[in-house]
Amino acid sequence: MTIARSFIAKLVTKPEKRDEFIALQTELKALVAAHEPDALVYELLQSDDDPDVFHCVATFTDQAAFDHHMGIDFHDRLVPPILECLASEMELGFYKSHG
Numbered sequence: 001m002t003i004a005r006s007f008i009a010k011l012v013t014k015p016e017k018r019d020e021f022i023a024l025q026t027e028l029k030a031l032v033a034a035h036e037p038d039a040l041v042y043e044l045l046q047s048d049d050d051p052d053v054f055h056c057v058a059t060f061t062d063q064a065a066f067d068h069h070m071g072i073d074f075h076d077r078l079v080p081p082i083l084e085c086l087a088s089e090m091e092l093g094f095y096k097s098h099g
Contacts, residue, residue, distance in 0.1 A: 004040065005066040006059040006098040009090050013052045017085035022046075024082045025056070031074045038065030052081075054089065059097060 014022045027043045034043040038061040047053035060066040069075060083090070 002062065004059050004061055005040075005063050006062060006095040007033060007059070007093045008095065009056040011054045011082075011090050012087045013054065013085050014087045015052055016028055018052055021054070021082060021085035024078055024085070025041055025054075028078045028082070029075065031078075032069070034083075035072065035074070036060075038062070039069060051057070 011021075022044075029042050029044060032039045036042075037057065040061060041057060041059040043057045045055045045057065047055075058069075060069060
């Protein structure tokens with residue numbers, strides 16, 4: 001049985017940084033899709049109730065795929081400016097998917 005590795009991150013942007021955040025996340029999502037075949041899901045969701053609240057949901061085939069994601073060059077380039085767009089610290093939870 002394979003146990004996939006997932007995370008869900010809640011990200012709240014500074015209103016004046018929202019568009020920059022979306023652009024950076026869109027670039028990251030496209031690069032993940034193009035270069036990380038073991039990333040099964042990488043999605044950014046924006047709240048209907050508050051346009052500055054987002055959830056990033058990602059699932060990787062296993063821990064090794066997640067570790068690869070965390071160390072890939074474009075992750076290191078894009079994540080620091082993404083974090084600078086935030087109004088508060090990111091809330092991050094890790095999950096296992098069985099089956």
